[in-house]
Amino acid sequence: xxxxxxxTLGDPAGVGPEIVFKAWSQLRTESLPxxxxxxxxxxxxxxxxxxxxxxxxxxxxxxxxxxxxxxPVLDIPLRSPVIAGQPSPAAASSIIRWIETAVGxxxxxxxxxxxxxxxxxxxxxxxxxxxxxxxxxLGELTAAASYQGARGPxxxxxxxxxxxxxxxxxEPLAKVGALLTTAAIVNAAQVTAQxxxxxxxxxxxxxxxxxxxxxxxxxxxxxxEDVEIIVPAVERLRAEGIxxxxxxxxxxxxxxxxxxxxxxxxxxYHDQALIPVKMLDFWGGVNxxxxxxxxxxSPDHGTAFDIAGRGLARPDSLIAxxxxxxxxxxxxxx
Numbered sequence: 086x087x088x089x090x091x092x093t094l095g096d097p098a099g100v101g102p103e104i105v106f107k108a109w110s111q112l113r114t115e116s117l118p119x120x121x122x123x124x125x126x127x128x129x130x131x132x133x134x135x136x137x138x139x140x141x142x143x144x145x146x147x148x149x150x151x152x153x154x155x156x157p158v159l160d161i162p163l164r165s166p167v168i169a170g171q172p173s174p175a176a177a178s179s180i181i182r183w184i185e186t187a188v189g190x191x192x193x194x195x196x197x198x199x200x201x202x203x204x205x206x207x208x209x210x211x212x213x214x215x216x217x218x219x220x221x222x223l224g225e226l227t228a229a230a231s232y233q234g235a236r237g238p239x240x241x242x243x244x245x246x247x248x249x250x251x252x253x254x255x256e257p258l259a260k261v262g263a264l265l266t267t268a269a270i271v272n273a274a275q276v277t278a279q280x281x282x283x284x285x286x287x288x289x290x291x292x293x294x295x296x297x298x299x300x301x302x303x304x305x306x307x308x309x310e311d312v313e314i315i316v317p318a319v320e321r322l323r324a325e326g327i328x329x330x331x332x333x334x335x336x337x338x339x340x341x342x343x344x345x346x347x348x349x350x351x352x353x354y355h356d357q358a359l360i361p362v363k364m365l366d367f368w369g370g371v372n373x374x375x376x377x378x379x380x381x382x383s384p385d386h387g388t389a390f391d392i393a394g395r396g397l398a399r400p401d402s403l404i405a406x407x408x409x410x411x412x413x414x415x416x417x418x419x
Contacts (some may be wrong), residue, residue, distance in 0.1 A: 086116055086267055088197040089157075089412055094123025095202030097167045097176055099388025100398035102131035105202055106139070107400035108407060109156040109263050118157075119200065120148035122187045125160040126181065128244035129165065132156070140412075145195045157177050158351045161186060168392045169394025172205050177212030180204055183220040184219070191379040197343040197414040198380030199223075200406050217255045220374050223381055230378040235275035236285075237376020241349070242358055243409065247339065248285075248349040249358035252279045252373065261354045262310055265297065270318035274351050276376035278327050284375070293338060293347040294319055294331030295357055301332040315353075336392040339364075368401040371409050380414045382406040 094100030106128060114121075120142060121128060129136045131178030140155035142225035143146060148157035161183055165175045190196045201219055202380055216222040224238035241250045253264050254272045274292055282292035294315060296302060315332040322329045330347070337343060337363040338350055353360035362385070364371050370385030391397055 086118060086197060086413060086415075087149075088143050088194070088414075089152070090117075090119040090200055090407065090414070091145065091196040091200050092119045092121050092126065092189050092200045092407070093183045093187045094121060094180075096172055096180060096187045096205045096208070096247045096388045097127040097163060098169055098172045098378045098393060099203055099205065100392055101202035101210055101388070101395065102127045103393070103398045104384070104400040104403045106135075106156060107398070108403045111153075111400065111404060112407065113153055113156075116329050117407055118148050118152040119407060120196065121156065121158045122161065122183045122190075123158065124163045124167075127163065128156060128158055130205055145190055148236040151333045153380075158367065159186070170206050170392075172208045172257075172388070172390055174208045174211035175351060177209045177214060179400060180209065180359045181214065184222065185226060188223065191381075192227065192230055198382070198410040200403070201381065201383045202360040202403065202409050203384065203386060205390070207387045219383065220254065223374055223377060223379075227377050232376075232378040234279045235272060235376055237276045238376060239273050239276040239280075241277070241280070241374055241375050242362040243274045244362050245367055245370055246341075247344055247362055248281075249334040249352050250274075250349060250360055250385045251352055251358050253353065253354050254406065255355060258354065258356075262297065264309075265320045265353060267308055267314050267321070268350065270294070270315060270353075271321050274318070274322050274323075275350050276330060278350060279331075280373075280375040284373075284416055285348075285379075285414055287348050289328060290349065292322075292327060292331075293343075293350045294329060295335045295338055295350055295352045296332035299334070301334045334385065368399055370402055371406045373409065373413075380410050381401045382410040382413070389402070
């Protein structure tokens with residue numbers, strides 16, 4: 086890589102600092118350099134006795150020079166101390182600034198992509214944060230940038246053998262039916278098909294669309310959403326030349342024989358997409374944001390405040406996210 090990735094620290098009271106340092110420890114000998122956007126002291130503390138292994142840099146390109154020797158940090162200090170396991174809205178402004186800075190670097194080309202450590206929504210909401218999560222915030226930050234193709238953000242979860250994307254994300258299940266629209270399903274599928282080609286190197290993507298109701302509504306006898314909303318979306322996608330099938334009953338979409346017949350599943354709601362991914366590979370899942378002018382991945386887990394600062398957090402998912410961001414960035418550059 087000739088340009089490093091940017092990695093935002095996430096909530097500093099969570100496992101972010103710990104897994105970032107552990108990820109660097111495992112990747113330092115590989116050609117996967119990244120620069121951390123965050124608080125130097127939080128990372129130095131997470132490194133334990135290896136404080137000399139964390140180094141301040143003033144520009145992302147310096148990460149290429151020091152990555153094999155020390156974890157490079159573009160230091161944007163916290164305004165007040167943070168205690169591991171105790172999230173506070175006082176850190177919210179710094180967390181937001183780290184994300185904004187990293188996005189700016191990605192849009193300018195100073196970094197090749199963005200990997201985000203986990204944030205917690207509750208302390209951000211207390212500080213006035215207006216977005217449901219990372220995905221929607223990144224969509225807003227990149228909305229004015231030029232971009233060709235179907236526009237996201239669309240959330241994808243990926244593990245070896247399965248990719249799922251979501252039409253609705255962090256919505257109460259009781260509201261999902263009213264939020265589903267044919268246009269939203271079509272857009273999610275268009276963004277998915279486009280990303281499979283450009284970011285994952287699949288020349289002719291095959292999509293499955295999950296049904297909303299049990300048995301995909303069974304011809305309307307178990308709810309009308311599948312017949313009235315999803316079927317028209319599938320028909321429109323086929324008319325555009327996209328290889329898509331559905332709506333298919335979700336309870337029969339994720340066994341090995343079924344997964345061999347598609348490259349991604351477009352799911353209607355959060356748990357429909359995340360449960361099968363986490364059942365297949367709980368530790369190695371990656372959250373990818375599709376349909377943006379920048380590359381963005383994230384580990385598929387939260388801040389884990391209950392184990393923060395105890396040395397127990399595993400970096401597997403973050404490492405997988407770093408690898409995937411580098412692969413996507415390389416394909417886009419090519």
